[in-house]
Amino acid sequence: MPIVRDAAYAVFQHFGVDALFGNPGSTELPMLQAMPSDIAYVLGLNEAVVVAMADGYAQATGRPALVNLHSAAGTGNGLGSLFTAYRGGAPLVITAGQQARSLLPRDPFLGAERATEFPRPYVKWAAEPLRAQDVPAALIRAFHIALTPPTGPVFVSIPVDDWDRDCPMPTLPFLSLTSFPDPAGITKIAGMLDNATRPALVLGAGIARCGAWDQAIALAEKTGADVWVAPLTGREVFPENHARFAGFLPGYEERLVALLNGYDMVLVAGAPAFTWHAEGRASAWPQGTAMALLSDDPQHLAILPRGTGVLGDVRGGLLALVEQVRQREGPVSTARHPIPLPARALSPAHVMARVAALRPDRAIIVEEAPTARDAMHDHLPVTQVGGFYTTPAGGLGYGLPAAIGIARARPGNKVICLLGDGSSMYTSQGLWSAADQQADVSFIILNNGGYAALNNFARRFGLNELPGTTIAGIDFLALAESHGVPGRRVVAVEELDPALAWSFQTSGPTLLEVRVI
Incomplete structure (x- = not known):
């Protein structure tokens, strides 16, 4: 009879898992013993980074991504990214460590009380199996639910002492989960x-x-x-x-x-x-x-x-x-008018136009620069399948780590990650993961010195001044280099093209800080 760990890895391999995204803790250590060589451990320095990397990977591959979080604290750290994954329909199977079953009645350190309720309502299903031998069957069900349209994340809490318990090996069924419209x-x-x-x-x-x-x-x-x-x-x-x-x-x-x-x-x-x-x-x-x-x-x-x-x-x-439907000809759309090229200045529009002109073939755009989104729509057209990703939920912190997951999924494509200066700070620890994996990502930070998008949005509510929207004193190059990512700063318009060419031609992660006006 196998043990739970062996059966679980058989389940993971059955569903095509080739990476485990995580930040390990004590209640997860038995899971990590004897990992198969064909499943890589992808380390993030906090759980928000971990979940968003897995989200990008799942979206770019079309396959489920496996995530491991550390009990209630780690799940809490990842909830913002989990909300984004839920709204984006990312098929994530999230396992979280739980304290040993024998300790749970005594409120132990690292015990997750009502673990399955914590991530709701932003998972399709959540379970903590009542017996160790039920863990593999729960994981099979988790994958099926994550992959059933509309796809989305699921959550399984697993006590630390379950992994070494004997269990029967469940049948690994094949299900066709697509339903044709009436x-x-x-x-x-x-x-x-x-x-x-x-x-x-x-x-x-x-x-x-x-x-x-x-x-x-x-x-x-x-x-x-x-x-x-x-x-x-x-x-x-x-x-x-x-x-x-x-x-x-x-x-x-x-x-x-x-x-x-x-x-x-x-x-x-x-x-x-x-x-x-x-x-x-x-x-x-x-x-x-x-x-x-x-x-x-x-x-x-x-x-x-x-x-x-x-x-x-x-x-x-x-x-x-x-x-x-019958074939017929329609006039060329008159809804979208030709947009002239922007003036040659360090504006978001000019940066987007130069990215469009210099980007490598089949480059993938990941965007989390809300202030520059209109400029991107006008001057950086998305023209290929699988060529664009952004946060579907409005919360910040998705773009930087998601770009790393996408780069892992699409190793033949340069990933261009456009970030605002505020957005980039939510999950900046992801730069370490980019360097560790040598992810082929050009991070471009459009630095306007604050949460400009929020100031623009505030005008809709009649607010002329808004506290807490100025960001100053961050050395983005030092931040990148401290995580192992080389960077350059652009402060003049004539510096932009050479810097973009350097970033796009460099294999592995790079960071450009562009001081936009």
Whole structure:
């Protein structure tokens, strides 16, 4: 009869795990004994870094990522990144150490009281098996739940003395977890598109998660529909240099409704309708505009305010729509106007334009620079599948470590990680992991000396001055070099291109601090 540890590693290998992301503690040490040689231990210096690295890795590979946290304290440290993973649909299987079962009735040091409740509601499922021999079966269930659409993180608390206990080896089943949309619903949406004079597609991150990039392009080209990116989308969904691409919808109701006014049919795919950033003026949905929604997330259908909703695999649904709708030509999208190149100055817009001009082929963009997002949309188009990642939840600290996980998943691609100076400090310990793994990441910090995005957002609430938004005195080069990452500082516009060329041509991690105006 095997022991729990051996059975657990058999489960991990069955589901294609080749890395364990963690920051070890005493209640996890027995798990780490006799790790198989084909599973690497990826160390992060705190749990927020660990979870975000695993998130990036899972998103970029399309496979589940395994995370190990240290009891309640480590789980607490990782909760911000766990919230982001939950909102982004990252299939993470998180194990957390628990004190020995014999000590739990006596409130021991490092004991996690009600361990399964702590990460909720930002996991799809949480369990602490009642017996040691049930741990492998719980892990199998965890992987299945994490991988069932809509994908997301799960959590298993495992007492420290379970790993060396005897257990039966459970059967390792193969399950097909994708469910095809109702054909009648697809036929109805196809009819709505055929009857529309001017249709639009609104695409969300579900497109990237199910691999529907090509199907979205095919549907847009066959129907002549304009394509918009859904509000606050964290992944690439459509080539932004395509003639049918219209632009990015805002998370403000009155502005979004105005942009969609004039379309007589809107199909939302892989996103809710819609994600709002702040309360706005109530805006009436354009008269005569029909809506349909296709998603693998039942919550998206539950909050659908109007129209037709169809539940199921987005890729399969789009493929069926391409086969059913009639071919027609649509004019080149007039929604997105040509944007002139910015003035030659150290502005976010100029930096984005130069990154676009100098980036290596197949480079992947990871962004967490909220102040520069509009400039990125205007001057740094995402044109390839798997080419873009950003936080889907609004919390900071995702970008830097996620870029490291993405680089591990995509070793043939340079990763360009665009960070604000405030964003970069949330998980700066990740620089050590980047150096340790020799992750091929160009970190670019756009330093404007504060939380400028928050100051901009404050104006929506009528606030002219906001405390706690000035950041000064941080030496980003010293910070990077202390973690083993070489860096350069750019303070003049003529220094930008040589610095970008150096960073993009260097193998392994580098950091540029750009003093933007």
